[in-house]
Amino acid sequence: MPITATLINYLMLCRRKVWLHANGIRMEHTSEVVAEGRLIGVESYPQRAERWTEIEVSGMLPYSADTPIELAAKIDFFDPHLGIVHEVKKSVAKEQAHIAQVQFYLYVLRLNGIKAEYGLIEYPKLRITERVSLTTDDQQQLESQIRKAHALVQQETCPERLPVSQCRSCSFFEFCWVGEE
Ligand code: SF4
Incomplete structure (x- = not known):
């Protein structure tokens, strides 16, 4: 399975969530969430239709020839x-995971030789925009995160749960905790 922005986003939140998602266990209604995100984006930024485009890119993590790590991004x-790169979040709070996700997009675009200057995360509900860059240091950190995500995906056993207090808003809450509180 290629490493995606979703996995990098989840890695910032919970290792177990990465593993569950990579193993095909989905609790969120992904298509509905994506559709809602798009709707918010289109309604909030009608100029999108004229200037912005949807793009899918992929590639291999450099220097991973011994253990090839495939990357894929759908922007x-x-x-x-x-x-x-414009990312629209319906969230009412800024998160480091959102920044990591957009940095991943910038990284895979640049791997493909596509001009990717920076990202803008737009939070319509907060009425703010966060600018995201990808410096050399950021890139090294991201490559390390990609390797960690890849190792997790390969792992045969599911990682331990986080403390329940950190799980309340997670879409996997029922899967991880039902009947055990
Ligand atoms: S419910 Fe908690 S342990 Fe389970 S995937 Fe979500 S954050 Fe991780």
Whole structure:
């Protein structure tokens, strides 16, 4: 399975969530969540239809020849002229996981020789926009995260749960905790 932005996002939250997702266990209604995100994006940014495009890119993590690590990214809103990735979040809070996700997009675009200057995470409900860059240091950290995600995906056993207090808003809550509280 290729490493995706979703897995990198989840890695910032919970190792077990990465493993469950990679093993095909889905509790969220992904298509509905994606559709809602797109709807918020289109309604909040109607200019998108004219200037932004959807793009899918893939590649291999450099220097991973011994253990090839495939990467794949599907970006809903990309401005190819200015090289800006736009991500729209319906969340009411900014999260480091969102930044990691957009950095992953920038990284895979650049791997493909596509101009990717920076990202903008737009939070319509908060009415704020977060600018995301990808420096050399960020890139090294991201490559380390990609290797960690890959190792987790290969792992045969499911990682331990987080403390329940950190699980309340997780879509896997019932899967991990039902009948055990
Ligand atoms: S419920 Fe908790 S342990 Fe389970 S995947 Fe979510 S955050 Fe991780």
